[in-house]
Amino acid sequence: MKKQIVFLTGSSAGIGSATAQMLVDAGAVVYGASRRQSPSFSNEQSGGQFIPLQLDVNNENEIKKAVNRIIAEQGSLNVVIANAGNGLAGSVEDAGSEEIKYQFETNYFGVLKTIQACLPLFRQQAYGRIIAVSSVAAVIPIPYQAYYSSVKAAVFMLMQALTIEVKPFGIECCTILPGDTKTNFTSARKHSENANNQSSAYYKRMKKAVEKMEKDEQNGMRAEKIAKAIVKQVFSKRMKIVVVPRTDYKLIYLMGMWLPAKLKLWLVSKIY
Numbered sequence: 001m002k003k004q005i006v007f008l009t010g011s012s013a014g015i016g017s018a019t020a021q022m023l024v025d026a027g028a029v030v031y032g033a034s035r036r037q038s039p040s041f042s043n044e045q046s047g048g049q050f051i052p053l054q055l056d057v058n059n060e061n062e063i064k065k066a067v068n069r070i071i072a073e074q075g076s077l078n079v080v081i082a083n084a085g086n087g088l089a090g091s092v093e094d095a096g097s098e099e100i101k102y103q104f105e106t107n108y109f110g111v112l113k114t115i116q117a118c119l120p121l122f123r124q125q126a127y128g129r130i131i132a133v134s135s136v137a138a139v140i141p142i143p144y145q146a147y148y149s150s151v152k153a154a155v156f157m158l159m160q161a162l163t164i165e166v167k168p169f170g171i172e173c174c175t176i177l178p179g180d181t182k183t184n185f186t187s188a189r190k191h192s193e194n195a196n197n198q199s200s201a202y203y204k205r206m207k208k209a210v211e212k213m214e215k216d217e218q219n220g221m222r223a224e225k226i227a228k229a230i231v232k233q234v235f236s237k238r239m240k241i242v243v244v245p246r247t248d249y250k251l252i253y254l255m256g257m258w259l260p261a262k263l264k265l266w267l268v269s270k271i272y
């Protein structure tokens, strides 16, 4: 297989940082994009194979510039990994429209803009691999994180439709659906403005549920577990369309896909 040139968003922490390190170890050249620098992984440490890019996925121009720079420096780009994202906690009623828009800007439009910037080149090359990091929350509706669940479901659906559209051009797509993973995601999670208002009708239930989610995340998988699953797809002969790391989460995914809604929602309400 030819040398993989990878554009990875959300490389400064968690799953993205672990993925960058593993890709470099496997011989890839990685352009890692985030708003901050990774504290644990630098260009020097990677022997020049990791090139950090300061970029906000909400800024289309910055994304386009990054892709142009990769093409200018490497002559090609083979893989894009749209991983950058964050969470929003709070009840559906309590969230403000700006907060909701921001959640969709970063987690949906950020992914979309990243992918769109690579598609013309991928078509021209008749080769390209697109990997997006969604979540099992795409198929399991998470209360008090309804907007996060919705946006991850939107990414999952986008990727599946895109798989069909780009197959004739030799482009492959894969969606990764992680379950609870111990990363900075928990501390980076935004809480909607009214979520911590004790007079909210949802306050007590929301607080209990979100505390449970945060505990599960911090007791969750290591970021390396998800990174390994991503890297496996980058170097596989053919990418899988959907990857759910770890057996218990595969089961949860299947339940999300196949259980009758009434039973599924009853089970979720018992957990949170």
Ligand SMILES: NC(=O)c1ccc[n+]([C@@H]2O[C@H](COP(=O)([O-])OP(=O)(O)OC[C@H]3O[C@@H](n4cnc5c(N)ncnc54)[C@H](OP(=O)(O)O)[C@@H]3O)[C@@H](O)[C@H]2O)c1
Pocket (backbone or CB within 6 Å): 009, 010, 011, 012, 013, 014, 015, 016, 033, 034, 035, 036, 037, 055, 056, 057, 058, 083, 084, 085, 086, 087, 106, 110, 133, 134, 135, 136, 177, 178, 179, 180, 181, 182, 183, 184, 185, 186, 188, 217, 220, 223
């Ligand atoms: N942790 C979990 O339990 C879990 C479960 C399922 C799915 N996921 C998904 O996995 C992906 C990675 O999350 P993680 O768990 O690794 O969390 P993390 O440790 O908080 O890492 C998130 C990364 O995204 C970057 N990012 C956030 N907003 C950005 C923006 N506007 N522009 C550019 N980069 C941005 C952050 O960098 P900067 O802040 O430096 O920009 C950081 O590098 C996310 O899509 C998340 O939804 C996580």
